[in-house]
Amino acid sequence: MAPFSLMTAGVSMLAKSFSVFSCTTALARCTSVLPSTYINPVKYLTSQTSGPPKRPLNGYMRYVLQQHPIVTRQNPETKPVDITRRIAQQWRTLSPEQKRPFQEASQRAMEQFKMELQHYQAQLTPAQVKQQTLEKRQKLAKRKAIRKKRELTSLGKPKRPRYPFNIFMSEHFEEARGTTSQAKMKSLLEDWKNLFSHQKQIYVQLAEDDKIRYKNEIKAWEDHMVEIGREDLVRERKKPAAKTPVAKTGTKKAKAKAVKKPAATGKSKTTTRSTKSSSAKTV
Structure with missing residues (x-):
């Protein structure tokens, strides 16, 4: 059995x-x-101790992630930028019915994200909320600075003048010692410190010439910005120091004389008194 x-x-x-x-x-x-x-598996709400939940992808980005390996497999010799452009062109040609699954998935993920974000914010302390607002302001300021820099570059703002060491480093960077960029910069800094004064003077003169170049170019660029109506990009030019008017100095001297006059009147009073007493004695 x-x-x-x-x-x-x-x-x-x-x-x-x-x-x-x-x-x-x-x-x-x-x-x-x-x-x-x-x-895609459904994520359940959990305590986000490491950080806030990440914002989900939109429908277009979901389509890109799905089609990128397929298009790459079909076109192995194509550059990644061209592959992304091809996928974007495919997305434009899709009908609303074909786009709907990706958009609905993005909408569901956004609803879940809102719930997770609300759950995460309920667990924060006032100090953590303050820290998050500060970090958010810093990020916005950084983005604003990057946008402004890109705008100035597109408008052709001239580059700032270089320092003597920067000129020396740009000339000898390729032949510098070291494998990484940091090692090369460190070796160039040591070489710069070991240079003689007459050797450094060459790069100092080049830096002075670069300052003159920048001064002329920035003046022409600012004049052009004023012509096209972009006065907001023009630097605040330093106004000449206002000279003290002569009247004010005269008033100060007059005040000083007025202060000294009572002493003189006091002396005159004593002299008149002395003359009166002498005249009385003679009488």
């Missing part, structure tokens, strides 16, 4: 494994038919 029981147990285990295998193959077939936006 024991061998028979072992045989039945083995048959049952074999049947169970066959059923599991059939279920997994069926699931794989189903997932291969559905787009990847439908099979």
Whole structure:
């Protein structure tokens, strides 16, 4: 009876494994038919201790992530920039029905993101909220500075003058010692410190010439900005120091004389008194 029981147990285990295998193959077939936006696992709300939840991707970015490996496989010699452009062109040609699955998945992810963000903000302390607002302001200021720099570059603002060491480094960077850029800069700094004064004077003169170049170019550029109506990009030019008017200095001297006059009147009073007393004595 024991061998028979072992045989039945083995048959049952074999049947169970066959059923599991059939279920997994069926699931794989189903997932291969559905787009990847439908099979993303659902994230449950958890305590976000490390940081706030990340904002989900929109429908277009989901389409890009799905099509990027396919287009790359079909065009292995194409540059990544051209692949992205090709995917963007495909997205424009899609119909609203074809775009709907990606947009709906993005909408569901956005709703979940809002719930997670609300749950995360409820766990923050006042100090953490203050810190987050400060970091947000810093990020906005950084983005604003980057946009302004790009705008100035597109408008052709001249580059600022270089320092003597910068000129020396640009001339000898390729032949510097070291494999990395940091090692090369460190070796160039040591070489710069070991230079003689007459050797440094060459780069100092080049830097002075570069200052003159910048001064002329920035003046012409600012005049052009005023002509096209962009006075907001012009620097605030230093106004000449206002000279003290002569009237004010005269008033100060007059005040000083007025202060000294009472002493003089006091002396005159004593002299008149002395003359009066002498005249009385003579009488």
